[in-house]
Amino acid sequence: MPRKSTRLTFAVLATGAGVFSMLQSLVAPALPTVQHALHTSQSNATWVMTAYLLSASVFTPILGRVGDLTGKKRTLIAVLMAVLAGCLLAALAPNIGVLILARVVQGVGGALFPLSFGIIRDEFAPSEVSGSISNLSAVIAAGGGVGIVAAGPIVSALDYRWLFWIPVGVVAVTVLIAARYVPESPKRAEGSVSWLGAGLLSAWLVALLLPLSQAGQWGWGSAKVLGLFGTAVVLFAVWLLAEARSRNPLIDLRVMRLPVVWTTNAAALLFGAGMYALWSFLPGFLQTPSAAGYGFGASVTASGLLMLPMLLAMFGSGILSGRLEPRVGAKALLTAGAAFGALALGLLALWHTAQWQIAVVSGLFGLGIGLAFASMANLVVGSVPPEQTGAATGMNANIRTIGGSIGAALTSVLVTGRLQPSGLPYASGYTHAWTLLALFCLAAAGAALLVPARRDRRVTVAVTERAAAAPARVR
Secondary structure, three states, rough: OOOOOHHHHHHHHHHHHHHHHHHHHHHHHHHHHHHHHHHHHHHHHHHHHHHOOOOHHHHHHHHHHHHHHHHHHHHHHHHHHHHHHHHHHHOOOOOOOHHHHHHHHHHHHHHHHHHHHHHHHOOOOOOHHHHHHHHHHHHHHHHHHHHHHHHHHHHOHHHHHHHHHHHHHHHHHHHHHHHHOOOOOOOOOOOOOHHHHHHHHHHHHHHHHHHHHHHHHHHHOOHHHHHHHHHHHHHHHHHHHHHEEEEOOOOOOOHHHOHHHHHHHHHHHHHHHHHHHHHHHHHHHHHOHHHHHHOOOOOHHHHHHHHHHHHHHHHHHHHHHHHHHHHEEEHHHHHHHHOOOHHHHHHHHOOOHHHHHHHHHHHHHHHHHHHHHHHHHHHOOOOOHHHHHHHHHHHHHHHHHHHHHHHHHHHHHHHHEEEEOOEEEOHHHHHHHHHHHHHHHHHHHHHHHOOOOOHHHHHHHHHHHHHHHHHHHHO
16 A cells, blocks of 8 residues: 555656656747857757757666666656756756757656656555556646647747756755655566666667658768668667577566557557657648748747647546546557547648637647557556566657657658748648658557457466566576
């Protein structure tokens, strides 16, 4: 039974994870302002986002595993301290180099997701776990929406540095409360961190995500991009071999092969492709002058407000999913969430000439995000042994990020591949992109339909737990 107030524990976890999620999207609308204020180039400014993406991708599964082994509370506090330091450094950064370094430090906070899910599973009563995970997922999803909506008003009223000063105060208080009130879980995984596995995982993730994020500038056919993709394939194969042979793998491949886990991860990859790409490109679409034949010439603040229905819908549906999951199952909610995403993007491709249409589409997509985020987390947490929660949920978050990078890269090709004489994209570039993203979400719904039924999952988990315990008994 819980030893401390689960409400206070949840508040701490939700605050930390929500701030990190907000930092993912908060900076994107302000990049032109950052570029001008720090007297740097556009290519240098994009590294503010790229560095954060790469850092989070590397640290999320690794520190999730460290938490499983050494204690989730102490790892959580260390990660929150890293986020605090990164925000403070970013707020004070005198040049673009220091700001990029600060974003690398902030990226450590990606581990807040798996650590938080693990603490909920370990510390909350079984009847509270599913609903709490759904609620936390709603906060995580809404955090990204808050970043998009809040960036414009903060920069306009204050300064871009307040995008980091505000999180400094919030995270500082969260650290103090976490140290005092979040209990340390007695459940620990056996073994040690596989630093070879961690190094190889980091290497292939960087080799994959770096060209995806920079291909627009380097060129898809450039030797640099093709070489990194080839390197990523080789390193991924070596990582799989090393993990399969390791007595203490960083990521237990038996867990990754569970039918529930791999189908949920497939849905996460495809849904992430649609979600992150829409977040990245819809504000630009809204800010395009109507003289281009589309768009509304909206300011950063106005474009954020047009996406406010998405924020409200994703938070509401995430909370609602916690009530619905015991009745209809996480599989049905994931399928419905991906289907709502596909419907919203399909409508956007056909229906984008009035602001109220954008608001309706935004709300529909937010509904899908809330359902999908909550159900993905519940499916993974409910299908792996407790000592694998951090690593498994960390990889799920990572796979969603990889999908987002792929979706954003392909969307960039479609949108910027052919430009008007004014330098603005053609409307067809956006409509083709929305159609592609709709197909990604539709494929995610198909992957969700492959998730095994609840009874099959219980059998699979029992077998996996016995298999995982067997090597320990032999040793």
